Amino acid sequence: xxxxxxxxTTLILIFxxxxxxxxxxxxxxxxxxxxxxxxxxxxRIGTIKPRSTNEIVSSRLTVGCxxxxxxxxVWDNYKDYLPPLGVKKIRLQAGWAKCEKVxxxxxxxxxxxxxxxxxxxxxxxxxxxxxxxxxxxGGGGVNLLNSIMTSEEAWDGWDRWIEALVTRYKDRxxxxxxxxxxxxxxxxxxxxxxxxxxxxxAEIIKRIQPDAKIAGLAYTSNSDKVYxxxxxxxxxxxxxxxxxxxxxxxxxxxRPEDAYTENSVLGLRSVLRKYSKDILLRxxxxxxxxxxxxxxxxxEYYWTEYxxxxxxxxxxxxxxxxxIETSVFTIIDIYYNWGDRAVxxxxxxxxxxxxxxxxxxxxxxYAIQNLAAIFDNDMVLNPEFKFTxxxxxxxxxxxxxxxxxxxxxxAMWLDGKNVTNSFETSQVNITFDNISFKTPVWVDLMxxxxxxxxxxxWSKSDRGCTFNIPLYDSPVxxxxxxxxxx
Numbered sequence: 312x313x314x315x316x317x318x319x320t321t322l323i324l325i326f327x328x329x330x331x332x333x334x335x336x337x338x339x340x341x342x343x344x345x346x347x348x349x350x351x352x353x354x355r356i357g358t359i360k361p362r363s364t365n366e367i368v369s370s371r372l373t374v375g376c377x378x379x380x381x382x383x384x385v386w387d388n389y390k391d392y393l394p395p396l397g398v399k400k401i402r403l404q405a406g407w408a409k410c411e412k413v414x415x416x417x418x419x420x421x422x423x424x425x426x427x428x429x430x431x432x433x434x435x436x437x438x439x440x441x442x443x444x445x446x447x448x449g450g451g452g453v454n455l456l457n458s459i460m461t462s463e464e465a466w467d468g469w470d471r472w473i474e475a476l477v478t479r480y481k482d483r484x485x486x487x488x489x490x491x492x493x494x495x496x497x498x499x500x501x502x503x504x505x506x507x508x509x510x511x512x513a514e515i516i517k518r519i520q521p522d523a524k525i526a527g528l529a530y531t532s533n534s535d536k537v538y539x540x541x542x543x544x545x546x547x548x549x550x551x552x553x554x555x556x557x558x559x560x561x562x563x564x565x566r567p568e569d570a571y572t573e574n575s576v577l578g579l580r581s582v583l584r585k586y587s588k589d590i591l592l593r594x595x596x597x598x599x600x601x602x603x604x605x606x607x608x609x610x611e612y613y614w615t616e617y618x619x620x621x622x623x624x625x626x627x628x629x630x631x632x633x634x635i636e637t638s639v640f641t642i643i644d645i646y647y648n649w650g651d652r653a654v655x656x657x658x659x660x661x662x663x664x665x666x667x668x669x670x671x672x673x674x675x676x677y678a679i680q681n682l683a684a685i686f687d688n689d690m691v692l693n694p695e696f697k698f699t700x701x702x703x704x705x706x707x708x709x710x711x712x713x714x715x716x717x718x719x720x721x722a723m724w725l726d727g728k729n730v731t732n733s734f735e736t737s738q739v740n741i742t743f744d745n746i747s748f749k750t751p752v753w754v755d756l757m758x759x760x761x762x763x764x765x766x767x768x769w770s771k772s773d774r775g776c777t778f779n780i781p782l783y784d785s786p787v788x789x790x791x792x793x794x795x796x797x
Contacts, residue, residue: 337671345677345758349734359759362684364394364433370687373400373638380406389643389669394432397683402437408444408453439488456497473515481520492531502541513554526557533562543586559595563608567626568726598640600657620678621730621785632709681759697744719746720790736781744775754788
């Protein structure tokens, strides 16, 4: 029996190592890399061509690489999936407790490996300085809950940590974030303490790296305007608003479009505008699971890979449509191995398991890959865009223009319900004002499939273009054939 167990253990280890070494080879590159039941009465003529981070100059898309500081994921297992994804920024925690296990002694190797790989592949790190460090008395914890420093000795250690961190990475990291979800009920950090922490930390960053860009708050709420107002008032009264380029927030709503109201994200923007016209909102963490999960955000819903992909695309395009920089949480499933309690959070674009291996990309990986290939910083919102529709169902519709080529593009979907597993479409009559197409195509963003729009289903006039097209609860695009076939 001992011999059998030894053989079995050896085989498992070989399998895990094999999948880790070859993991990036599981990216499918064929035109049918995603298959769905979608059936539309149009001729398919191609597929979106993915673009790597080396092919994209810049974008406002971020993918989460969080929890590496607490070893809930393994960087080497998934890093090679990042360049082909095409998302230009990664968000991660710097991990004070992991870097300084003995006060005054810093071990940077694990973080060097991440930052250097990212920069070498034209990926911009967005580095967060939290959490606390139990190596100091009153140093706080390493996780989300109850992690703030409570002693002067720990606060002094924090100052030295920030100085050492920024000094080391100032030539490779341009964007910073201070502390994750200070307003979370489990942290119970007041707006006053949060403002003090943000100002104190940002001043150190700016002293060492004057051109640094800093996101304040990392707000867990998308609707608590009172906390935000108190935070901003303290920062404003201190004359320190110019330290910050963004206020970041985390917006989890079951229907993605519910975030864009005055009671939610748009309300946060209204509060922000009371204090500054220059500081922007930035969505720093949001993503759907691909399975049922009993806890964490968006739990207790029977998610699938299809609904995960739909949700992530709808929310990211909704953010961009409201001129908000956006992030998808997260690159790989996260294994919270908390000793007596172990939980797998399946929000990853890559499937994992309790070994933290990268098993394969999910449907959402390819969906975000398609989105990233189109929505770089050359694709800008068209401020003159307007539309009308005879459709009775609720729609999300956003007009863009590709600046270098002046190519129009429209992103749209049925948004009246939570995401579903249905691929049934509704025929929608819609007119776009002040937009002229020559050879328009219809693009399913989940699969990347490009379809020719029959001449009988669209027309041009002095006003613009009118289409009779299928829509469903997942984003589709209309743009020029030449733009996607280049």
